[in-house]
Amino acid sequence: MTSRVRQRLSAAERRDVILAAAVRAFAAEGYDETSMDRIAARAKVSKPVLYDHFASKQALFLAVLESIRDALIGKGQAIAETMSDPKEKFRRSVDAFLQFVEQQPDAARVLLIVPRGDPRTAQLSRKVQAGASAGIARLLVPFMPDSSRWRLHASTEFLKEGLHAIAEWWLDNPGPSREELVDLVMHMVWTGLHQQR
Amino acid sequence: MTSRVRQRLSAAERRDVILAAAVRAFAAEGYDETSMDRIAARAKVSKPVLYDHFASKQALFLAVLESIRDALIGKGQAIAETMSDPKEKFRRSVDAFLQFVEQQPDAARVLLIVPRGDPRTAQLSRKVQAGASAGIARLLVPFMPDSSRWRLHASTEFLKEGLHAIAEWWLDNPGPSREELVDLVMHMVWTGLHQQR
DNA sequence: TTGATAACCTACCGATGAGTAGGTAATAGT
DNA sequence: ACTATTACCTACTCATCGGTAGGTTATCAA
Numbered sequence: 001m002t003s004r005v006r007q008r009l010s011a012a013e014r015r016d017v018i019l020a021a022a023v024r025a026f027a028a029e030g031y032d033e034t035s036m037d038r039i040a041a042r043a044k045v046s047k048p049v050l051y052d053h054f055a056s057k058q059a060l061f062l063a064v065l066e067s068i069r070d071a072l073i074g075k076g077q078a079i080a081e082t083m084s085d086p087k088e089k090f091r092r093s094v095d096a097f098l099q100f101v102e103q104q105p106d107a108a109r110v111l112l113i114v115p116r117g118d119p120r121t122a123q124l125s126r127k128v129q130a131g132a133s134a135g136i137a138r139l140l141v142p143f144m145p146d147s148s149r150w151r152l153h154a155s156t157e158f159l160k161e162g163l164h165a166i167a168e169w170w171l172d173n174p175g176p177s178r179e180e181l182v183d184l185v186m187h188m189v190w191t192g193l194h195q196q197r
Numbered sequence: 198m199t200s201r202v203r204q205r206l207s208a209a210e211r212r213d214v215i216l217a218a219a220v221r222a223f224a225a226e227g228y229d230e231t232s233m234d235r236i237a238a239r240a241k242v243s244k245p246v247l248y249d250h251f252a253s254k255q256a257l258f259l260a261v262l263e264s265i266r267d268a269l270i271g272k273g274q275a276i277a278e279t280m281s282d283p284k285e286k287f288r289r290s291v292d293a294f295l296q297f298v299e300q301q302p303d304a305a306r307v308l309l310i311v312p313r314g315d316p317r318t319a320q321l322s323r324k325v326q327a328g329a330s331a332g333i334a335r336l337l338v339p340f341m342p343d344s345s346r347w348r349l350h351a352s353t354e355f356l357k358e359g360l361h362a363i364a365e366w367w368l369d370n371p372g373p374s375r376e377e378l379v380d381l382v383m384h385m386v387w388t389g390l391h392q393q394r
Numbered sequence: 395t396t397g398a399t400a401a402c403c404t405a406c407c408g409a410t411g412a413g414t415a416g417g418t419a420a421t422a423g424t
Numbered sequence: 425a426c427t428a429t430t431a432c433c434t435a436c437t438c439a440t441c442g443g444t445a446g447g448t449t450a451t452c453a454a
C-alpha cells in the first residue's frame with residue numbers, strides 16, 4: 001500500500017517533471033548555457049536522477065525537441081488538409097504558428113534556439129528547422145511557380161527567419177494581439193512595401 | 198638596428214595578426230565555442246600573448262566587433278547622404294550589405310553571430326544589432342508613415358532577420374550573383390507575393 | 395514481515411577553458 | 425657593449441560541466 005504522503009514519484013511522473021523543467025531551462029538559457037545541474041535544480045532532484053531517465057544531455061534535448069515538433073506538425077497538417085486557397089492557407093499557417101507561440105511560449109523559445117556547441121545537437125536542431133523550411137517552401141510554391149530552385153530556397157529562409165524574429169519580438173513585447181500580428185505579416189509578405197500605408 | 202631576419206613582430210603588427218586570427222576563428226566557430234587557445238594557435242602565438250594585447254576574451258571580441266561595425270556604418274552613411282528616393286535608398290542599402298558579405302565573409306559571419314553564453318558579450322552584440330535595427334527602421338519609415346510604433350519595430354525585426362538569413366544562406370550557397378539576390382529581396386519586400394511570378 | 399526493485403542521494407572523475415605567475419631572450423636606446 | 429624594455433614562452437590555477445560510482449531508503453509484491 002501507499003503510505004499517507006507520497007514521497008517518491010513513479011518513473012513516468014518524474015520523467016514528465018524533468019521534461020517540463022528542461023523545457024523551461026532550455027527556453028530561458030539556451031542549449032549550451034543550460035547545465036544539467038540547473039535542470040536538476042529546477043526539477044528538484046539531483047543530477048543522477050536525470051541520467052536514470054535520459055542517457056545524456058543530448059538525449060534529453062532530443063526528447064524535448066521531439067515533443068515540441070510533434071505538437072507543431074499536427075497543427076500544420078490539419079491546415080494543409082483543410083484549406084485549398086493558397087493565400088488563405090498561408091495566412092492560417094502564420095496564425096497557427098503564432099498561436100503556438102502564444103500558448104506555449106517556452107516550447108516556442110526552445111524551437112527557435114540554435115545550439116552551436118555540441119555538433120550532434122546542432123545537427124538535430126537543423127533537422128527540425130529543415131522540416132519547418134520544407135513546410136514553408138510548400139506554402140510558397142504556388143506564388144513562385146516557375147522561379148528557379150535557389151530563389152525558392154532563399155525566399156524560404158528569408159520568410160522563416162523573418163517569422164522567427166517576429167515570434168521572438170512578440171515574446172519580448174507582448175503588446176499586440178495575435179490577429180494584429182498576422183495582419184502585419186500578411187501585409188508585409190503579401191502586399192509588400194510598394195503600397196503606401 | 199634590426200637583425201637580418203626579424204624574429205619578433207612589433208606590438209601593433211602582432212595585434213593585427215591576432216585580430217585577423219580572431220575574426221577567422223569567431224566566424225568559423227562562434228563566440229562561446231571559440232577558445233582563446235584556438236585563437237592563439239591560429240595566430241601562431243601562445244595564449245599569454247593574447248592577454249598582452251587584449252585584457253580578456255570579451256575585450257578581444259569587442260575589438261573585432263567594433264572594427265566590423267565601423268566598416269559597415271561608413272558604407273551606410275555614404276548611402277544615406279547620397280540617395281534621396283526612399284525605394285532606391287532601400288535597394289542600395291540591401292546591395293551594400295550584400296557587398297559587405299561578399300567582400301568580407303568572415304566579418305559578416307561574426308556580425309551575424311549571437312553570443313549567448315557570456316551576458317556582457319551578448320549585451321554588446323545586441324547593441325550592435327540595435328544599431329542595425331535603427332538603420333533599417335529609418336529606411337522603413339517612409340513606407341509606413343502613420344503606422345503605430347510596434348508595427349515599425351516588428352517589421353524592422355522581420356526584415357533584419359530575413360536579410361540575415363539571406364546572407365547566411367548565400368555564404369553557404371554562393372551560386373547566385375549579388376545582383377540576382379538584390380532583385381529577389383526587392384521583389385519579395387517591395388512587390389510581395391500577391392503578384393504571381 | 396521480508397525481500398526485491400528502483401527512485402534517489404552525496405561525492406566524486408576527467409576534460410575543457412579563461413586567465414595568470416614567473417620566467418627567457420630578442421630588440422632598441424645609450 | 426650594456427641596460428631597459430618588452431615580445432614571447434611553459435606551466436600552472438581555478439571554476440565549470442557532463443557524466444558516474446556506489447550507497448541509502450521508500451515502495452510494492454509475496
